[in-house]
Amino acid sequence: MLSRILQDRNVMSVWDEKSAKWESRRKEIIELLCREEYGFMPKEHDKLTWTEEAAPYTFCAGRATHKKVTLTVHFGEASFSFPVYASIPKSKEKVPFFVLINFRDNVPDRYLPVEEICDHGYAVISFCYNDVTMDKQAKDLEKDPLVEILFRGIEKQPYHAGKIRIWAWAASRALDYALTLESLDPARAFVIGHSRLGKTALVAGMLDERFALAISNDSGCSGAAISRGKKGESIRNITEAFPHWFCNNYQKYAGKEAELPFDQHYLLAAIAPRLVYVASAEEDTWADPDSEYLSCYASGEVYSKLGLTGFVCEDRLPSAPEIYHEGRIGYHLRTGAHYLSREDWNYYMDYIKKHF
Ligand code: GTR
Numbered sequence: 001m002l003s004r005i006l007q008d009r010n011v012m013s014v015w016d017e018k019s020a021k022w023e024s025r026r027k028e029i030i031e032l033l034c035r036e037e038y039g040f041m042p043k044e045h046d047k048l049t050w051t052e053e054a055a056p057y058t059f060c061a062g063r064a065t066h067k068k069v070t071l072t073v074h075f076g077e078a079s080f081s082f083p084v085y086a087s088i089p090k091s092k093e094k095v096p097f098f099v100l101i102n103f104r105d106n107v108p109d110r111y112l113p114v115e116e117i118c119d120h121g122y123a124v125i126s127f128c129y130n131d132v133t134m135d136k137q138a139k140d141l142e143k144d145p146l147v148e149i150l151f152r153g154i155e156k157q158p159y160h161a162g163k164i165r166i167w168a169w170a171a172s173r174a175l176d177y178a179l180t181l182e183s184l185d186p187a188r189a190f191v192i193g194h195s196r197l198g199k200t201a202l203v204a205g206m207l208d209e210r211f212a213l214a215i216s217n218d219s220g221c222s223g224a225a226i227s228r229g230k231k232g233e234s235i236r237n238i239t240e241a242f243p244h245w246f247c248n249n250y251q252k253y254a255g256k257e258a259e260l261p262f263d264q265h266y267l268l269a270a271i272a273p274r275l276v277y278v279a280s281a282e283e284d285t286w287a288d289p290d291s292e293y294l295s296c297y298a299s300g301e302v303y304s305k306l307g308l309t310g311f312v313c314e315d316r317l318p319s320a321p322e323i324y325h326e327g328r329i330g331y332h333l334r335t336g337a338h339y340l341s342r343e344d345w346n347y348y349m350d351y352i353k354k355h356f
Helices: 002-008 020-039 114-119 146-152 163-178 195-209 233-243 248-253 264-270 289-304 342-355
Strands: 047-054 063-076 078-088 095-102 123-128 184-194 213-217 275-281 323-325 331-332
Touching: 002 289, 020 163, 020 195, 020 248, 047 078, 047 163, 063 114, 063 163, 063 323, 078 095, 078 114, 078 146, 078 163, 095 163, 095 195, 114 123, 114 342, 123 163, 146 163, 163 184, 163 195, 184 195, 184 342, 195 213, 195 264, 213 342, 233 248, 264 289, 275 289, 275 342, 289 331
Parallel strands: 095 123, 095 184, 184 213, 213 275, 275 331
Antiparallel strands: 047 063, 063 078, 078 123, 323 331
């Protein structure tokens, strides 16, 4: 039934004759998604430095430590700083950790039940996306210092980074810092985000192989969800409301999904053979849970061809509650609204315990 739906929606297979050499095909897919959708960074940075500030209060009943860290990214003479927050359970062994790209810099936050996460033995490195670059197109670049540095002396091209790409870059800088911490396990680094930041987590997972797992919570349009035949938000809606999230090339697909030289299952597949997790909420019709699910199914093909267990599911559309944790593509559809809830976090931690 599912392959029939994909056929009816004209969703192409991500696996082609060149895919047997998966690493080179994967690079080609990444190039394509960057050129047509998320964009390329206009400049590389040359180093990262940081200063740590320990929190002067007891955190999580004294079972974890918390600190604010200011990361400074250097581009030659210029530099840009943003804060990240490290919450780390006390443990004799190295702990697995999440890099959470968040909407606020609160710890805890409504999307970050940090005490429960630390009690389960996970650390969290979090930051607020607006501290990296604001969620709008700045008319006055001085108000957006990172973008000002990135584009200084460069004429913006249609393939240059939109904000999602820049937030994903920042997740990698948070990871650079995390990997300097003795207490964290470099083999168990997971990137996570909700909604627009779920799209961002997938892009970060695609681009940075140090992330062993990328988690997309309710990312929907231009995130996990297949665009062809999608209900709810369309490419036209998203590029009109949030043109700055993408590179300018993406505008040309507004109302022209059939012309996309890819679909969003390419984004999930570009994480293979590493792990990817897609979560949906039943009432989140704007994101379109069915299209997110179909994307898992369609990208599962790559894992199977690589001899790995990809997406293990029933051959039908999902109905909440539905949880599929067997394969390298994890999935759940829970009841309720668009939100990064405790229930979502608990499913992620269950999945991770099973696979890592
Ligand atoms: C919506 C947008 C979605 C989703 C969401 C969010 O308005 O249409 O694509 O990303 O915002 O990030 O909260």
